[in-house]
Structure formats: structure tokens, C-alpha cells
Amino acid sequence: MTDVLTPDSAVHTRPHGLRAIAHDSRIIAWRNLIHLPRTPELVIFTLIQPVMFVLLFNYVFGGAIGAALPPSVSYAQFLIPGIMVQTLVFGSSATAVGLADDLQKGIIDRFRSLPISRSAVLNGRIIADAIRLTVVAVVLIVIGYLVGFRFEGGAGMGLLMILVAVSFGTAMCWIMANIGMAVKDAETAQTAGFVWLFPLTFVSSVFTPVATMPGWLQVIARNNPVTLVANLLRALSLGEVLPGTTWASMTTPVVLWVVGITAVAAPFAVSRYRKV
């Protein structure tokens, strides 16, 4: 009869290899998802802010900016894909804050003192964040439908649009993971993860057509990955490519950005995690 406190010399049987990574990542992801409804700031950030942005931009700026669009395109149709990139990119900064908070509070030390796979804590967080971003994207679509946005190209294209947006947001989460581990406290992570997102998302086609900007800024805005993603999302929501482009020319740079960011930021984050 062993007591509750009796030590056990047997080493626990844990899954091995990839199964271990999947097992541990799933449990950590579950832990992070439980946090969502219990963190009011995150709920507001996740649900209220996108709703507010859609309503504000559509009704406050819609009249002025809509005039710069081709007559066949409504501002809502232009706005929703743009807001989606912008919101998911901003939403990725919660990865930095959450990770820095875990570091600060010693949760990461707890995980690192357990015999679990080294990438599980980051994988679990990113998986949970990808799910969170998907929820945000769906909320945006719902609000979009209320203000006149439509999946003109059908549901399949619509799902693809959400997939592309979430993939890009998730790639950004890996960058944010690095920031979170570098700054190590939640308040700094909030700032460090946020500030640079303003130029990144505003110097783009998210809110206004690039053609309305000064020439030098247009060069930046046109090559901004946020613009490339926003344009692809617009094409997917319309079901047709923008004038003068093809599906290949719109999709390739976005795929390269998503894969490129992830391929650089994820291994970097994992190696940083081992050293924190």
C-alpha cells in the first residue's frame, strides 16, 4: 500500500518521438485555450476590438475612402479582408504577452522541469493562438455580413480566405514568441509586440487603396506582406483575381512570406526557449 507521498523510483512511461511532441503540445494547447475565457482582456481583444474596428471604419471612414474605390466594390467588401489581416496581426501580439507572462510567473520553469518535449510549450501556445485567431476571423466574417460583406466567390473561397489569414497570423505569432521570450515581462511585451505593428499594418492596403499614398510610401506599401495578404484575401472574397494579376502571382508571395517567417522564427524561438 503506497501512500500519497511515497516516492516512486520507476521512470514514467511517456510517449516517444513525434507522438510525445504531439501529446505534450496538445495538453499545453488545452491549457492555453482554458485561459481564453478566463482572461477578460483577451476576450475583449479577441471579440470586441474587431467588431469595433469594422463598425468604426465602415461608418466613419467608409464614405470618404469608399469614394476612392471602383464603383463596383463596396467599402465593406474592401474593408473586411483588410481588417482581417490587421486584426490577426495585432492578435498575434498576445503570443508575446502570454509567453512573457508565463516566463515572469515561473510557469515556463515548471514546464521545463518536467520531462516533456522541448518544443511542446511553444507548439501548444501557437496551436492555441491559431485557434484563437480562427475565432477572431469567424467573428469578423459574421460582422462583415451584417455590414454588407459577402463571399462573392462562394464558401470554398471563403474558407480559403480564413485559412490564408490565420496562416499569416500564426506565422506572426512565431515572431511574437521570440519577442515575448526576449523581453521576459508582460508589460514590456505588450509594448514591444505592438508598436511596430502600426506602421506594418497602416502602411498597406488594409484601410485605403495604396494609390492614394505618396509615391515613396507606395513602394513600401505595395511590398508590405500585409498588403500582399490583404489583396489575396480580397481576391478570395470576390472569387476573382484583382485586375492585372493571376492567382499564381497573388498566392506565391504570400506563401513565401508565411513559410519564410515560420521557417526562420519558429526554430529561432525553439532554440531561444531552450536557453531562457
Added chain:
Amino acid sequence: MTAIIQVDDLHKSFGDTHALDGVSLSVDEGTVLGLLGPNGAGKTTAVRVLTTLLKADSGTATVGGFDVATQANQVRSIIGLTGQYAAVDEKLTGAENLRMVGQLLGMDKAHAGRRAAELLQRFELADAADRQVGTYSGGMRRRVDLAVSLVGRPRILFLDEPTTGLDPASRLELWAIARELVADGTTVLLTTQYLEEADELADRIVVIDHGRVIEEGTADELKDRTGGRSLEIEFTSRDDLEPASRILAGLAPGTQVQRDDAQNTLSLGVDQDTALAARVIASLSDSGLSIEDFHMARPSLDDVFLALTGHSTADASDDEPVPTGNDPALREAPLA
């Protein structure tokens, strides 16, 4: 007995700070080692290296026969860590925290659930099992933290300042649990800045300061090494200290006299010789010096600590200062 933790010449620097400057120690299976030292002595760094959270710059350490640097995962599967740094998740309930760790250790859901329930019961947290840990009191939080580190039935438990910030009742409770764990065969490495805690729990004590081991032994050995009891005499006037010192030197040649100008006190190592203490007091009164107060000071681990680390507020002009002890509560053994 065999050493279950073996540490040889560990070095770890953070920039110019030598957090560990050649630490060696060993812990026998089934015993409690108290790692004692002031803030910044390197206690936590040592624990972080031994629990695989931090890589040492040089030196070796094995825990349960596994090398902490090259066999980290084996080490992790036999240790538990509780302390100021390893924490529980405030947003999860007590039960969720325990179940999560159980599942991460490879238990299936049902097994993790049973283990969580029995630990919550054992730590008197069953009523709070489904409340978020963020709502727990300090003592409850420390208990759930300890419970989390025990989910996997670790052979070796690291308690990093386990009672820092706890109220006295919670501290006693935690001590009782620690004793029970040791009785069941768990090896414990405890870091603390509370001497009382080391005295209460530890079989052996290693005193570290500035990343070096400066003394080790049992609590009694350490106390013996800093000498026996001392007579502490407080004078009404500071001017009396000088003539009094001369009288003491005449009565007990070769005995350490510690002088504290701020407190107007002299203290004299008299060990068990109460007759000498009585003669000293008599001579001082006869010579017309005005004694405000006097008492025999028992050596405490505090004295040991202050003597060894030199972190005494007393005048440190002596090479080997006899500790004066600054806490009046420790000075409660009257001569008469």
C-alpha cells in the same frame, strides 16, 4: 548511504557576477540538505542547474546518477521542484493544474484525475479543487505548488525557499509535509535564508555565500564551530567600554572580546564557564562601571550564519568576530 546528488566544482557567471564560483556538495539518499545563504548567494542558481533549468559554465552535477547537462530528461523524470520560481498556473483550478502535470508525465486522463484528487485531499485542498489558483491564499498556493511537484512521485524534491512570504502557521504546515516526505524516503534539497528552517528540517547544512561553499556540517557542528555561549554586557556609557575591555582581557586572557560601540556592549566568549561570567560581572561592578544589562547569549544558527558570511551589522574589525547577534529575541537566556 550513497550520494543521490553529487555536485563538483560548479561555476556559473552572469556577466561579471559569479553566481556559482566552484560549488561542490553531495546529498545522501533519503536525507535533507539545507542550502543556506543570504539573498544572492547563489542558492537559486544552484537549484536551477540541478533541476536542468540552467546550464553551468563548468563543473559537473549528477542527480539520481544522471548528468544534469547530458541526461536532462532522465533527471526531470525523477525530480520535483517547488519554490519561488517554479509556479502553478493561476488561471487554472488546483485540480486542472495537477491533472495537466499528470498528463504531461504520461498518465492517462483517469489516472491523472485520481492522482490529482488524492493529492488535493492530502493537502487539504479538496474544497478548493475547482477554484482558480489565483483565488487561493498564499499558504494554499504553496501547498498546491508542492502538490504539483509531487504528482510524479519524485525521488528527489527541490524546495527553493519554500516558506518565503508564508505566515507562521502555513510554514509549520509545510514543514510537517516535508518531514513526512522524508520519512517516506524522499531526498530533499532545501534552500532557505531562514536559519530556523534549516535547523528544523535539514540533516546537513551547506552554507554558501558569493557562490562559494563556506561551511558545511550538521546544525550542531556548525554551532560548535562558532564557539559556545557568550556573555553580553551592555554599559550605560560608551566611555566604560575601554576600561571594561581591559578588565575582561585581564580576567580571561586570550578570549575573544567583541565590542559594539553603537550598542555600548561588549561580548565575551565564555562557553560553559558560568563562573567566569559571574567573576566578570562582579569585577566590572567593583570597578565602578555602570552596567545597564547583561545576559548569556546562546549561539544560534543566526550567529553561525553571521559569523560565516560576515554579513553582520556589528563592527567587523576583528578577523574572526565573535557573533553578537542582532535579534534580541535570540538573546533570551538570562545568566541568573
